Amino acid sequence: MEKRNGRKLSLEELHFARKEIIRFYRSGMKRSEIVQISGLSLHAVSIAINLFKSGGQKSLSPSKPGPRKGDRCRLTSSQATEIQKIIRDKRPEQLKMDFALWDRNAVSLLVKNTFGVDLPTRTIGDYLKRWGFTPQKPIRRAYEQNPVAVEKWLKEEYPRIAEAAQEDGGEIHWADETALKNNDLRGKSYAPKGKTPVAFVHGGSRKQVSMISSVTNQGKVRWMIIDGAFNSDSFIEFLESLIKDAGRKVHLILDNLGVHHCKPVKAWAEKHKEEIALHFLPSYSPELNPDEKLNADLKYAIGSTKCARTPEKLKDKAVAHMSMLSNTPQRVVSYFKAEDTRYAA
DSSP, rough: OOOGGGGGOOHHHHHHHHHHHHHHHTTTOOOHHHHHHOOOOOOHHHHHHHHHHHHOOOGGSSSOOSOTTTTSSSOOHHHHHHHHHHHHOOOGGGTTOOSSSHHHHHHOOOOHHHHHHOOHHHHHHHHHHHHTTTOOOOOOTTTTOOOHHHHHHIIIIHHHHHHHHTTTTTTHHHHHEEEEEEOOOOSSSOOOOOOOOOOOOOSSSEEEEEEEEEETTTTTTEEEESOOOOOOOHHHHHHHHHHHHHOEEEEEEEEEOOHHHHHHHHHHHHTTTTEEEEEOOTTGGGGGHHHHHHHHHHHHHHTTTTSSSSHHHHHHHHHHHHHHTTTTTTHHGGGGSSSTTGOOO
């Protein structure tokens, strides 16, 4: 029979050949005779017979060539587990490393500092992929944020607000202000590999529109475009509109912007305390405010379209998107499904 090279056979062909070898072997044929009939080398025939002797018929199935998963690893299993735990629980700067994020270079240095093992960057990438670690855009946190205050807000203060709103038949709103700019470009553009796309924005005619809005976990959204600077007068105007529209007591949750705490606002809130109560998030904790998700949604919608050349056109874009949100409560409810805002759902 024509000679066959076992190394060039597909996995299915090799599996079939090995089963044929065992069939000949069990019929009483010698190895040299099987070589003549099968066309395979003595080495290939012997491998099949030895596999059969040690593991039976199921051991004849060939494995994919190359090193098996976990072979040739420079890190032991316990070392790999420890590195993964450090990446999950610590930031590089907490280990006095000159990195802001855990990129491959940072992990490579971590491995070297911890275990004295010097691994190439590409190998580090292989390890991270094997561990299920993927590159992700990090969530921003302020250094000034007080974790104790955040914990207290989540476990004590917000549940107290929710209970008060339930007792007085009120509704909870989360509010925030934002500024929209006509040169705020967002999103990505497809282009040939190696040729970065170019997008044109207005450099000398920058336009800006301010807005204040509030959302509820039922999908209600209220908003007001602000002409000029945001101050106590414009804030009070929004509050008056909010309580008039609600028809019941409003519990409004805000950040700690100065205008929210100014004397005119305090005086107005005291006068209308039966209609509205102002509550304040922990300092430097914007991620706890679901209305921040609305701001991001709005900015992306405007920043991913053609730049507005005038304040009027920028305002029109904002009004169009906010009108759409007002009629799409399920989209507003989705702002409460993020990890940081789920507590308010």
